[in-house]
Amino acid sequence: MTSDTQESGTDPVGLKSLSPSRASDFKRCPQLFKFSAIDRIPTPPNVYQARGTTAHLALERLFELPAAGRTPERLSDLFREAWVELKPGEFADLFTDVADERAWGIESLAILNNYFAMEDPTQFEPLSRELDMTQAVGDMTIRGILDRMEERPEGLVITDYKSGKAPSERFAMSAFFALKIYALLIRIREGRTPVALRLMYLTGPTVLEIPIDDGQLDAMEHQLEALWGAINKAIATDHFPPRTGVLCDWCSYQDICPAFASDEGGAV
Numbered sequence: 001m002t003s004d005t006q007e008s009g010t011d012p013v014g015l016k017s018l019s020p021s022r023a024s025d026f027k028r029c030p031q032l033f034k035f036s037a038i039d040r041i042p043t044p045p046n047v048y049q050a051r052g053t054t055a056h057l058a059l060e061r062l063f064e065l066p067a068a069g070r071t072p073e074r075l076s077d078l079f080r081e082a083w084v085e086l087k088p089g090e091f092a093d094l095f096t097d098v099a100d101e102r103a104w105g106i107e108s109l110a111i112l113n114n115y116f117a118m119e120d121p122t123q124f125e126p127l128s129r130e131l132d133m134t135q136a137v138g139d140m141t142i143r144g145i146l147d148r149m150e151e152r153p154e155g156l157v158i159t160d161y162k163s164g165k166a167p168s169e170r171f172a173m174s175a176f177f178a179l180k181i182y183a184l185l186i187r188i189r190e191g192r193t194p195v196a197l198r199l200m201y202l203t204g205p206t207v208l209e210i211p212i213d214d215g216q217l218d219a220m221e222h223q224l225e226a227l228w229g230a231i232n233k234a235i236a237t238d239h240f241p242p243r244t245g246v247l248c249d250w251c252s253y254q255d256i257c258p259a260f261a262s263d264e265g266g267a268v
């Protein structure tokens with residue numbers, strides 16, 4: 001789960017910055033982008049976000065340990081410790097029933113343990129973890145946090161952890177959208193083009209990996225510039241059309257979306 005360092009915001013002259021996840025929101029549905037990045041309507045945390053956030057912190061800290069200490073038992077301990085830290089803040093009201101929280105914890109630990117089926121963390125040292133990727137790209141500023149980057153003999157590889165399961169083949173390539181943006185930022189910042197992008201899905205588990213090259217990153221840069229223009233035009237004209245699709249069923253804003261409003265409400 002790559003993440004935003006802060007929400008995109010607007011000032012009187014337009015958008016200040018853009019995160020890969022907000023850029024993805026706009027591509028998926030401009031109305032969704034308005035709810036999340038412009039209106040900044042918070043969505044209630046759910047058990048999947050809690051699992052993802054806690055698992056990320058545990059995996060980040062796993063690599064603070066000496067290689068020999070990176071064991072399944074220690075990762076489970078790190079998850080428990082991370083949950084104790086995170087729960088009182090964002091997730092304080094998530095569980096009202098101790099049995100529900102316990103069941104969530106047991107399921108989460110089983111999913112987290114799948115990590116060891118995908119790679120052996122005793123065999124390498126990441127170059128960086130939770131890397132702040134605030135970076136100018138043309139007249140844009142892109143903000144986000146990259147989960148992990150490592151050096152292989154063939155070059156740089158950037159990795160994103162996902163606590164859910166891998167998408168179907170139909171959506172697999174679009175799942176790399178954020179990582180392609182991060183690869184572009186790495187190229188700008190480090191002067192090196194990563195050789196591969198890697199998504200690690202703990203539920204499954206599944207590793208998806210694709211090669212990346214300068215041609216693809218040039219295309220991503222052009223796509224980002226076009227997206228940035230479209231977003232600023234949408235802000236200037238206050239035009240954020242809803243784009244309905246299969247993913248609406250998972251949209252946190254469906255209850256207030258004009259595309260799903262009743263006729264009585266006078267909406268679409």
Ligand code: SF4
Nearest residue numbers: 029032242248251257
């Ligand atoms: S419910 Fe669908 S159309 Fe409405 S904001 Fe969400 S993704 Fe867009």
